[in-house]
Amino acid sequence: MKQVIDVEGLPKAGPYSLAVRSGNLLYLSGQxxxxxxxxxxxxxxxxxxxxxxxxxxxxxxxxxxxxxxxxERSFFKEMNLxxxxxxxxxxxxxxxxxxxxxxxxxxxxxxxIAE
Numbered sequence: 001m002k003q004v005i006d007v008e009g010l011p012k013a014g015p016y017s018l019a020v021r022s023g024n025l026l027y028l029s030g031q032x033x034x035x036x037x038x039x040x041x042x043x044x045x046x047x048x049x050x051x052x053x054x055x056x057x058x059x060x061x062x063x064x065x066x067x068x069x070x071x072e073r074s075f076f077k078e079m080n081l082x083x084x085x086x087x088x089x090x091x092x093x094x095x096x097x098x099x100x101x102x103x104x105x106x107x108x109x110x111x112x113i114a115e
Contacts, residue, residue, distance in 0.1 A: 005056045010048055018052050026056050030069070030111040038075050038107045039082060045110045046086050053114060062115045063092040069099040069109040079108070 005019035005026070012018065012029075019028045031052075033044025053059055066087075068079060076096065083094075092112070101109065 005052065007051055007055045010051060019056055021056060024115050025064075026053070026058055026062075026114045028052055028112045028114070030067075030109040032101075032103075032106050032109045036105075038078060041106070042075075042079060042082050042108045042110075045108060046082070049110060049112060050086075053112075056114075058114045060086050061090055063087070063112050064115060065113040066092050066094045067111050068094065068096045069101075070096065071099070071101060071107045073098050075107065 001022070003021040004017045005021060006012075007018055010018060016029050019026055021027075028049060031045040031048045033041035033046075033048070035041045035044060050060065053062070066083075068083070070076065070079060079096070099109075
């Protein structure tokens with residue numbers, strides 16, 4: 001059965017759910033962050049993901065897969081350093097993609113699948 005997860009205070013940019021649970025799996029929509037610098041945007045996106053996971057009764061430790069979309073490949077090393085602060089053990093599978101975004105100020109977007 002499909003269960004929609006939304007978190008009060010977290011805005012959405014369109015007609016979608018922040019997360020959807022189906023069975024034991026939790027699918028989070030991509031999250032971006034505010035700010036001008038990569039680190040600020042990435043931490044903001046990861047903190048939003050943490051709030052969504054908590055609202056669904058999950059946590060970073062329960063994340064199975066992560067996709068990180070970077071606007072520039074030069075952000076990869078910095079992303080890895082920050083990422084390791086959020087996923088300290090039981091590292092999930094991950095894919096990192098260099099992509100362009102509809103909003104030219106967006107530097108990073110992250111989506112996850114969790115239990």
